[in-house]
Each structure stands twice: as C-alpha cells, then as structure tokens.
Amino acid sequence: DGGITQSPKYLFRKEGQNVTLSCEQNLNHDAMYWYRQDPGQGLRLIYYSQIVNDFQKGDIAEGYSVSREKKESFPLTVTSAQKNPTAFYLCASSIDHAGPEQYFGPGTRLTVT
C-alpha cells in the first residue's frame, strides 16, 4: 500500500534534548511538508521541500530543522531552541509543489517535560 508513515506515534523527551521525527513516503511524491497542530488552532506550516536536497522555511520554522537527502524521507528535528515543542506534528506530501492535494501521515504526538 502506498502512503506516508510517521514514527513513533507518541514521543516523550526531556526539556533541552533535541528529537527527530520520522516521515517516510512511498508515493513517489516530490514535495513534502511538516505541519504543527496545537489545540484550538489549525495546522501551521513548519518547513517544506519541493525536491531532494532543497527545503524552505514555513511560517513557524524557528527551533526546527529538516533535511531531504532522499526523495522518500523528510525528517524533522525539534531542537532545544523551540520554546513550546509539545504538539501534534503532521507530515504531508504532494506529487509536486504544484499538485493541488496534500496527503497526510498519521502524525506524531510529541510531549516535552
């Protein structure tokens, strides 16, 4: 089955630690995206990548970093510089950056204490 996988579903970290969230897709999509979801708010774009070895900041990139070394993978690192890292993180992909639909993974709930 083609789709997007995110692991793990739940992640717990101590404050001050960096943590990397995994996102893998086998849809052969060029574009990938990371969103953050907080209670009472819609999704907000963190980073996106239109193609391998290229990525752009979204609206709330501070305290996050990404890499895109392979077409199918777009990991997100939440650094200790992110002031409020506890949130639900969703990865998405589209056939390319012009493709209208974005398809989402199941998400990772990150809790930092």
Add this chain to the structure above:
Amino acid sequence: AQTVTQSQPEMSVQEAETVTLSCTYDTSESDYYLFWYKQPPSRQMILVIRQEAYKQQNATENRFSVNFQKAAKSFSLKISDSQLGDAAMYFCAYRSLAGGTSYGKLTFGQGTILTVHP
C-alpha cells in the same frame, strides 16, 4: 497573507440529517484551491473535497458538497444524510497558486468539531 476563518467551533447534527459548516477566507489572489479536510479521533487528516477557484460549479463528492461564493470569499461544506462516521474535526484550507513564498502553501482554519447524534 491569506487567512481562513471557521466561525463555528462546534456543530451537532442528528443522524440522517443535513448540516452545513461555514468557512470564510481572505485573499487578494484570483486563482487558488480550497479544501475541506476531516480529522477523526485517530487524528489522520483525510481530504474530503476540493474546489478550484476558477470553476463556478460547486464540487460534490457523494454526500459532501460545497457552496463556493467567490465574491463573498465563502466556502461552506454541506454534509447530507449524516452518518456516525462523519463525527470529526473539519478543517477548511486555502492553497495559494501565486508565485513566491506562498506558492503551494496550505493555510488552515481553526477547525469545527462535528458531533453526530444517533
């Protein structure tokens, strides 16, 4: 910058009845996409329906249809014959087709929680 507003934090409907969820948006662009996504308790985001701004005809997907009013910048979702499985958070989203840093970006509303009563 574009903004998307969903003014109904919560809505409820009886099973088999019809409910309409509201969405308004603000943009200076003439060409764009609009979407409704569904997020059930599993939190998986599921695309419900898509509307291209250049199309006057309202999109329909089975029991789901939209009322797209471009001049009014309104994009409501109508769910007919509501089912228990329709219970979820629904998000309206705008996708820019303009160039520059906004291109391809999805902007989401705050969401509407839909409860379906048996």
